[in-house]
Amino acid sequence: MSFYSKAKFLLAGLIRKLWRVQVIGKENERPEKTYVICANHMSMVDPIVIGAAIKHNPKYMAKAELMRIPLLSLLFKALGAYSVDRKGSDVAAIKKTINMLKEGESIMMFPQGTRHKGVDPKTTKVKFGCSMIAHKAEVGVLPIYIKVKNHKVKLFRKTVIIIGKEITFDELMAISGGDDHKKSAEYIFSKITELGDEA
Numbered sequence: 001m002s003f004y005s006k007a008k009f010l011l012a013g014l015i016r017k018l019w020r021v022q023v024i025g026k027e028n029e030r031p032e033k034t035y036v037i038c039a040n041h042m043s044m045v046d047p048i049v050i051g052a053a054i055k056h057n058p059k060y061m062a063k064a065e066l067m068r069i070p071l072l073s074l075l076f077k078a079l080g081a082y083s084v085d086r087k088g089s090d091v092a093a094i095k096k097t098i099n100m101l102k103e104g105e106s107i108m109m110f111p112q113g114t115r116h117k118g119v120d121p122k123t124t125k126v127k128f129g130c131s132m133i134a135h136k137a138e139v140g141v142l143p144i145y146i147k148v149k150n151h152k153v154k155l156f157r158k159t160v161i162i163i164g165k166e167i168t169f170d171e172l173m174a175i176s177g178g179d180d181h182k183k184s185a186e187y188i189f190s191k192i193t194e195l196g197d198e199a
Contacts, residue, residue: 004057004080015052018155019045023053025163025195028142031055034104035142035166036134038188040121040196041110042146043153048079050108050144053161059100060108061093094133101137109133111189118152122193131185134172141167141188145195162195 015021037058039050047060062081084093097107113127134141143164146153153159167188176184 002057007079008051008057012052015048019049019153020156020158021049021053022158022160023163024160025165028163028165029055030166033106033166034101034139035106036101036130036137036139037106037108037142037144038111038130038192039108039144040146040189040192041112041115042117042148042151043115045153046110046115046146047081047108049146049153049159050161051079054144054163056106058106058108061097094129097133098136101133101139106142107133111185111192116151118150120151121189121196126185126189128181128185130188131172131176131181134169135176135178135181135184138169140169141172143167143188143192143195145192147196162198164191164195167191 035056035058037050037054037056039046047058051058057080059080059082061084062076064083082093082096084090101107109130111126111130112121112124113129116124130141145162145164147160147162148154149157172184172187175187
């Protein structure tokens with residue numbers, strides 16, 4: 001059992017209590033499948049809260065600045081994080097992500113690219129990396145919406161994790177025409193925000 005799996009086993013229950021996590025749509029997540037797991041992004045703890053709420057143990061990108069802090073770097077790496085340079089096009093991180101997906105590792109990504117605390121996600125811009133990576137790895141996307149009062153994740157404030165139905169690889173191909181990653185990324189994010197409207 002990996003450190004990540006052990007940590008999740010020991011801490012997931014505590015995390016769910018601290019952030020009063022309620023999960024909707026558990027039946028939409030199939031543990032045997034590999035996904036790009038995509039969600040709206042409000043806080044640094046989003047990957048931790050989602051990780052504690054779902055069955056998968058997804059890996060996720062963390063900005064390079066955080067990975068240069070010695071103790072934090074060790075913790076993030078143990079919990080499945082790996083470094084990405086968000087100031088430029090980090091080709092190595094993209095290739096690593098695609099290879100991990102092809103090897104059966106699910107990856108967590110945030111289409112907004114950065115945190116938007118207190119902002120309705122429907123008003124934010126979307127980056128196309130999630131779509132491009134899903135296309136290159138030929139995997140589907142599992143949409144997740146984090147629903148919380150005032151769009152601000154806080155300790156002891158109820159946090160609802162809504163898991164939507166998989167957006168299949170074939171569905172993405174049909175939307176993008178094979179190469180319009182901006183269009184399919186916007187489609188992915190529209191499916192995420194729809195979950196918040198429906199809940």
